[in-house]
Amino acid sequence: MNISKSEQLFSRAQNSIPGGVNSPVRAFKSVGGNPIFLKRAKGAYLYDVDDNKYIDYINSWGPMIMGHAFEPVVEAIQKKAADSTSFGAPTELEVEMAELVKSMVPNVDLIRMVSSGTEACMSAVRLARGYTGRNKIIKFEGCYHGHADAFLVKAGSGVATFGIQTVPGVTAGVAADTLTAAYNDLDAVKSLVTANKDQIAAIIIEPVAGNMGCILPQEGYLQGLRKICDEEGIVFIFDEVMTGFRLAQGGVQERLNVDADLVTYGKVIGAGMPVGAFGGKLEIMQQIAPLGNVYQAGTLSGNPLAMIAGYTLLQHLKENPSIYTELEEKTTYLKNGLHKVLEAAHTPFVINQMGSMISVHFSQQPVVDFASAAAADNALFNRFFHAMLKRGIYLPPSAYETWFLSNALTQEELDATIRAAEESLKEVL
Numbered sequence: 001m002n003i004s005k006s007e008q009l010f011s012r013a014q015n016s017i018p019g020g021v022n023s024p025v026r027a028f029k030s031v032g033g034n035p036i037f038l039k040r041a042k043g044a045y046l047y048d049v050d051d052n053k054y055i056d057y058i059n060s061w062g063p064m065i066m067g068h069a070f071e072p073v074v075e076a077i078q079k080k081a082a083d084s085t086s087f088g089a090p091t092e093l094e095v096e097m098a099e100l101v102k103s104m105v106p107n108v109d110l111i112r113m114v115s116s117g118t119e120a121c122m123s124a125v126r127l128a129r130g131y132t133g134r135n136k137i138i139k140f141e142g143c144y145h146g147h148a149d150a151f152l153v154k155a156g157s158g159v160a161t162f163g164i165q166t167v168p169g170v171t172a173g174v175a176a177d178t179l180t181a182a183y184n185d186l187d188a189v190k191s192l193v194t195a196n197k198d199q200i201a202a203i204i205i206e207p208v209a210g211n212m213g214c215i216l217p218q219e220g221y222l223q224g225l226r227k228i229c230d231e232e233g234i235v236f237i238f239d240e241v242m243t244g245f246r247l248a249q250g251g252v253q254e255r256l257n258v259d260a261d262l263v264t265y266g267k268v269i270g271a272g273m274p275v276g277a278f279g280g281k282l283e284i285m286q287q288i289a290p291l292g293n294v295y296q297a298g299t300l301s302g303n304p305l306a307m308i309a310g311y312t313l314l315q316h317l318k319e320n321p322s323i324y325t326e327l328e329e330k331t332t333y334l335k336n337g338l339h340k341v342l343e344a345a346h347t348p349f350v351i352n353q354m355g356s357m358i359s360v361h362f363s364q365q366p367v368v369d370f371a372s373a374a375a376a377d378n379a380l381f382n383r384f385f386h387a388m389l390k391r392g393i394y395l396p397p398s399a400y401e402t403w404f405l406s407n408a409l410t411q412e413e414l415d416a417t418i419r420a421a422e423e424s425l426k427e428v429l
């Protein structure tokens, strides 16, 4: 596979962009080698600057649930752009977008648009602190809620990929207010709550985790956290930046029937355009300025191009609920195919999957938290990643990420992926 233009671009990029990338996880640092520079994408396929073609299982880290360049979204953006790209003033489209989200997620009374998942999560935590008058939060090892200071404590995604224990620039004061527990360990949370009585403003969690691979909540876990929050007056925040509108129209709240007090969104809600959002219970959300004094703002919040993209995609998902069934069937088909070739390869493995989120771990034990994800043979994953890449299968470049399927995938691509996995395993084992 000729990747010379990517290599030239990566070398050139180093002269003007830190590490040659605008987001660390794109740099292939954990899997080794140089990142592939992409030129365009359509449906299930990516095309790099050397005209190599790949089947995409990153889908921009989740947003491209209908595949790339989904015509209704493209046309909507093109049309809207002619009316100006930003006003910095309220528009009807923002009202329609908020009403659409509320119609898909019943326990959201009010919702505020922002421009990224990080903004959504940091605003939700500030709101919980303002609402409760408390300072501390609990997050979970391996979960990633964006790069706001409070979250860069035992975080997942790129922070885990690079093995960064303490992030320079995050002050001891900020870190001291972020308590952590292992995912799926309810007793650890009970101990933290007891030791920090009446000091914890929020518990923030990825209700299905996607930043240490795909990690599922064990039976009763989320319900147990809900109970603790109810008993202790703690705000329960679901970070659904990855899972929102992907695992169900109503996300994990609908799929697993557990209500959060606040929920954050990103990725799918913007259809690939810069959109994040946070919303939830009226009594909490009404503390947000200008209603209340918890200040939060953004020049491009509710940006018309971003709104029309997200609105068009969400409307399509709402009007075509069979998409979720199709995505589930395709992901199950892929899982079963991978299971077969991994078994035949006689290597220890675990496949975690929910809906159209899936991850493969070369692990002897179940992968239920960050420690077990980190204990897997991730060096083998890195070799597998490259073997798949050169066979035209583009996986997330880290064992600490989730694969995302798009509904543009057909059996042809899924079978090609399974075949590539079989060949790749023969190469790397």
Ligand code: KE4
Pocket (backbone or CB within 6 Å): 023, 024, 025, 026, 061, 116, 117, 118, 119, 121, 144, 145, 146, 147, 157, 158, 206, 210, 211, 239, 240, 241, 242, 266, 267, 276, 401
């Ligand atoms: P952004 O600020 O990157 O839009 O969203 C932050 C965020 C918040 N919550 C969850 C559950 C997330 O997964 C993310 C971002 N996810 C990473 C991929 N693991 C984005 C990719 C990147 O950092 O470039």
